[in-house]
Amino acid sequence: MDVEILARLQFAFTAAYHFLFVPTNVGLGLIVALMQTRYYKTRKPEDLAVAKWWVKFFTITFAMGVATGITMEFSFGTNWANYARFVGDIFGAPLAAEALLAFFMESTFLGVLLLGRGKVSEKFMTAAAWLVWAGSTFSCLWILIANSWMQTPGGYAIEGGKAVLTDFFGAAFNPSTLARFTHTVDAIIIMGSFLAIAIGAYNLRNKKNEYFGKRQIQVGTIVALVAVILMLPFSHMQATVVADEQPEKLAAMEGQYEDGPADLYLFGWVDEANQTVNGIKLMDGGTSLLAWGDPTKETIGLNTASKNIEQRIAEVRSGEYLRNGEQFYQTVGSNEESYAPATTAPVQITFQSYHLMVALYGCIVLWLIFAFIVRGKINKGQEASSGLLKALYFAPLFPILAIEAGWFVAEFGRQPWIVWNELLMVDAISPAVDAPQLIITMVLFLAVYALLLFILFKNAFRIIKEGPEQVEVIEGEVA
Amino acid sequence: MLTLWNVIWFILIFVVITGYFILDGFDLGVGALYPFLGKDEVKKATLRRAIGPTWDGNEVWLLTGGGALFAAFAPAYATTFSGYYIAIMLVLFCLIVRAVSLETRGHDPERAKFWDALFFLGSALPALLFGVAVGDTMMGIPMDAQGNMALAFPISFVFLLRPFALLCGLVGLMQFLLLGACWIAVKTEGELHDKAAALRPKFALAEIVLFVLASILWFIGMGIDPQAGPMGAVFGIAATPSLTIVSAIFAVVALAGMALTFLWATKGEADLKVFIVAAVICLGLCFTAAFGMFPNWVPDSLMANPVTVAEAASEDFTLIWMFGITIVGLPILLFYHFLCYRAFAGKITEADLEY
Numbered sequence: 001m002d003v004e005i006l007a008r009l010q011f012a013f014t015a016a017y018h019f020l021f022v023p024t025n026v027g028l029g030l031i032v033a034l035m036q037t038r039y040y041k042t043r044k045p046e047d048l049a050v051a052k053w054w055v056k057f058f059t060i061t062f063a064m065g066v067a068t069g070i071t072m073e074f075s076f077g078t079n080w081a082n083y084a085r086f087v088g089d090i091f092g093a094p095l096a097a098e099a100l101l102a103f104f105m106e107s108t109f110l111g112v113l114l115l116g117r118g119k120v121s122e123k124f125m126t127a128a129a130w131l132v133w134a135g136s137t138f139s140c141l142w143i144l145i146a147n148s149w150m151q152t153p154g155g156y157a158i159e160g161g162k163a164v165l166t167d168f169f170g171a172a173f174n175p176s177t178l179a180r181f182t183h184t185v186d187a188i189i190i191m192g193s194f195l196a197i198a199i200g201a202y203n204l205r206n207k208k209n210e211y212f213g214k215r216q217i218q219v220g221t222i223v224a225l226v227a228v229i230l231m232l233p234f235s236h237m238q239a240t241v242v243a244d245e246q247p248e249k250l251a252a253m254e255g256q257y258e259d260g261p262a263d264l265y266l267f268g269w270v271d272e273a274n275q276t277v278n279g280i281k282l283m284d285g286g287t288s289l290l291a292w293g294d295p296t297k298e299t300i301g302l303n304t305a306s307k308n309i310e311q312r313i314a315e316v317r318s319g320e321y322l323r324n325g326e327q328f329y330q331t332v333g334s335n336e337e338s339y340a341p342a343t344t345a346p347v348q349i350t351f352q353s354y355h356l357m358v359a360l361y362g363c364i365v366l367w368l369i370f371a372f373i374v375r376g377k378i379n380k381g382q383e384a385s386s387g388l389l390k391a392l393y394f395a396p397l398f399p400i401l402a403i404e405a406g407w408f409v410a411e412f413g414r415q416p417w418i419v420w421n422e423l424l425m426v427d428a429i430s431p432a433v434d435a436p437q438l439i440i441t442m443v444l445f446l447a448v449y450a451l452l453l454f455i456l457f458k459n460a461f462r463i464i465k466e467g468p469e470q471v472e473v474i475e476g477e478v479a
Numbered sequence: 480m481l482t483l484w485n486v487i488w489f490i491l492i493f494v495v496i497t498g499y500f501i502l503d504g505f506d507l508g509v510g511a512l513y514p515f516l517g518k519d520e521v522k523k524a525t526l527r528r529a530i531g532p533t534w535d536g537n538e539v540w541l542l543t544g545g546g547a548l549f550a551a552f553a554p555a556y557a558t559t560f561s562g563y564y565i566a567i568m569l570v571l572f573c574l575i576v577r578a579v580s581l582e583t584r585g586h587d588p589e590r591a592k593f594w595d596a597l598f599f600l601g602s603a604l605p606a607l608l609f610g611v612a613v614g615d616t617m618m619g620i621p622m623d624a625q626g627n628m629a630l631a632f633p634i635s636f637v638f639l640l641r642p643f644a645l646l647c648g649l650v651g652l653m654q655f656l657l658l659g660a661c662w663i664a665v666k667t668e669g670e671l672h673d674k675a676a677a678l679r680p681k682f683a684l685a686e687i688v689l690f691v692l693a694s695i696l697w698f699i700g701m702g703i704d705p706q707a708g709p710m711g712a713v714f715g716i717a718a719t720p721s722l723t724i725v726s727a728i729f730a731v732v733a734l735a736g737m738a739l740t741f742l743w744a745t746k747g748e749a750d751l752k753v754f755i756v757a758a759v760i761c762l763g764l765c766f767t768a769a770f771g772m773f774p775n776w777v778p779d780s781l782m783a784n785p786v787t788v789a790e791a792a793s794e795d796f797t798l799i800w801m802f803g804i805t806i807v808g809l810p811i812l813l814f815y816h817f818l819c820y821r822a823f824a825g826k827i828t829e830a831d832l833e834y
Contacts, residue, residue, distance in 0.1 A: 059582055060582060066578055067576075069542075070538075070541070070574055073542055074567060077549065077559070077561060077567075078560045078561055078567055081557035081627065084554075084556055084557040084560075085553055088549055088550065088557075089550075091549070091550075092549035092551070093800065095549055095550065096546030096547045097801075097804050099539055099542040099545075099546045099547075100543055100805065100808035101804065101807075103539045103542060104539050104543075104808075104811075104816075105812075105815060107538070108535075108816060108818070108819045111535060112532065114531070115528075115831075116822055116823075124822070164794050164796075165796055166796070430561035430564070431625065432561040432562050432627040433564050433632075436632055441568045448576070452579055455583065455590075459586050462586075
């Protein structure tokens with residue numbers, strides 16, 4: 001099998017898997033900090049039980065995030081050696097800064113949060129909870145800086161066959177960094193709050209620990225409301241950046257082949273042979289309207305995009321990659337076909353991921369309304385309907401799927417480039433790693449990761465079932 | 480051309496590696512000793528608790544090292560990580576299962592044996608493989624003009640198990656076991672403390688023997704052309720002996736540290752004092768390796784295309800920015816470590832344990 005495809009499959013699998021835990025951890029980090037702060041203020045035993053429970057739940061997902069994150073950093077050296085050689089001057093710095101400035105903060109204070117109760121003051125515990133969340137959010141920033149640079153590189157020049165840093169802030173705050181950071185972190189917060197809502201609903205429905213359940217619904221809905229509203233401007237900003245900086249990607253997202261104003265589809269299926277989309281069209285020029293506020297604004301279609309990319313491939317391969325007197329890409333791949341990469345992003349999957357993400361946002365809004373209905377009932381001291389509570393169990397599925405789908409849009413839409421307009425995916429692999437090695441590690445990843453996920457779910461559901469320690473709550477004191 | 484910033488970063492990378500080997504070194508050591516010292520549930524829980532609050536922060540030193548190597552010397556990072564592919568992946572899987580087993584063991588008593596086994600394996604195997612990787616890099620690997628491992632799999636993997644590299648692996652394993660035993664002695668009391676304390680001189684002595692053997696093999700290997708037939712491929716070392724003197728000085732530091740650890744551990748000096756001397760050995764070992772390779776990052780055993788420090792280095796502009804980030808970040812992270820270690824200072828008591 002093709003080395004490029006295997007390497008990409010492995011990265012896609014390990015990154016998508018890692019990306020299940022990042023939103024869970026970073027999102028829950030906020031909930032943990034809020035619950036700990038609540039206890040710090042009230043000093044009530046029932047609030048302590050809630051804070052303790054969250055730390056316990058947080059631990060098991062956090063360990064998974066850390067462990068699967070090492071894979072990602074290593075993979076640039078193991079599976080993408082030529083990529084590492086090409087971007088090392090720029091891309092390595094945010095990774096190192098992430099570890100140095102963010103990850104140490106997060107992991108050190110996590111140790112305090114997990115095992116420090118009774119050893120350090122509650123003030124220190126509360127500070128530690130916030131520092132864990134701050135550290136993990138800061139860590140997102142550095143990673144998204146690195147990722148954004150691959151999408152919309154800035155602050156660099158190509159010298160001696162590699163990208164060289166010319167402007168630190170130009171690279172760090174490249175055109176898509178801010179939009180990507182706000183869009184992603186906001187989605188992550190929705191994920192955390194929806195998990196809290198689901199866990200709250202479980203406890204209310206089973207009447208296990210109603211104080212705990214109420215707290216989760218009350219805090220979760222408020223956090224979610226803010227995040228869901230903020231998502232509108234943030235996603236608009238993200239879309240505008242794509243439209244301006246990566247029009248070739250925008251064309252794939254809407255399955256638009258001809259140049260002209262970009263249409264807007266609710267759902268559809270791209271007919272690649274006939275270059276049309278069959279589906280429900282919301283509005284002619286709708287995407288142009290959303291991106292630029294002008295439904296007649298013209299953008300390029302996939303046919304022009306393909307020509308642009310083909311031309312750019314010829315340019316970058318005509319000598320920019322010279323290293324040690326040999327063409328960089330000549331060492332790559334074993335079959336001739338891999339030298340001729342595709343000239344557009346895979347249209348269908350980019351289109352579907354994008355529309356799935358948007359549809360899932362609709363579900364998120366709907367489930368948030370459900371959560372508010374429950375909130376209204378319990379605030380009046382009434383019982384929420386069992387069916388509604390059961391529906392809320394599924395709440396976290398929508399944000400996590402939307403997050404994964406959104407990431408698919410970003411990365412599939414970037415094809416065939418690994419660094420937009422500068423380095424091709426196929427030229428970025430490790431020449432020293434052949435298909436058998438990739439297959440061995442892929443099998444290992446599948447086995448180990450499947451096992452870990454199974455055990456994680458078992459333990460997570462057990463901890464949810466157990467719930468926090470039972471504490472006598474005096475009626476009327478529940479705020 | 481070699482610049483001052485290249486040299487500064489070459490040294491800084493080894494400072495981070497030293498930090499990692501000391502801090503995660505004792506974690507790995509505790510994990511490798513776990514089945515031998517953790518004879519009952521209380522002892523097992525005590526051992527896990529001995530590294531419980533700090534192992535995660537310690538492991539970040541590895542991520543920092545990887546990130547820093549990527550940022551400062553990307554070609555060296557690319558060559559070693561893709562060249563040692565299967566070995567690196569083994570370490571990775573070990574670290575994953577170690578992390579997950581440590582955090583899950585306490586919540587999942589039904590599968591205690593399974594998690595214990597993974598914790599041991601996930602600690603012991605990397606403890607051995609880190610040294611092997613250092614040994615192989617010191618010897619050099621065959622590379623093409625782009626710096627890619629020239630051997631095809633599976634020979635590329637078997638090739639890494641050369642005698643000198645394996646000896647380096649054993650030296651590393653012994654060092655991590657020593658650090659683990661020293662740390663257990665610091666953190667525990669009673670039977671567990673006494674057993675761990677009694678192991679320290681034994682590990683120190685074994686490490687001295689292994690280190691001397693490795694040194695002998697190193698000097699023999701330097702006289703053998705790596706390209707001279709199978710003998711050359713197995714024993715030959717492609718070193719450029721420009722800073723062998725500096726390397727030798729650090730070797731003496733390492734040996735002195737081992738000897739002092741042996742003496743102090745035998746005499747029953749304060750446990751923390753013994754741990755600190757044992758930690759100094761890491762510094763000696765890492766810089767013996769660093770200056771044994773300099774000015775190469777990864778020597779080429781075909782002698783044609785070594786990845787040199789100067790060639791592999793990022794531009795000074797990047798290195799200066801990174802240095803600035805380090806100057807800001809390092810004191811802060813040392814402060815975090817200080818806070819965390821202070822919060823959990825002292826011996827572990829029954830009250831700290833959750834099984």
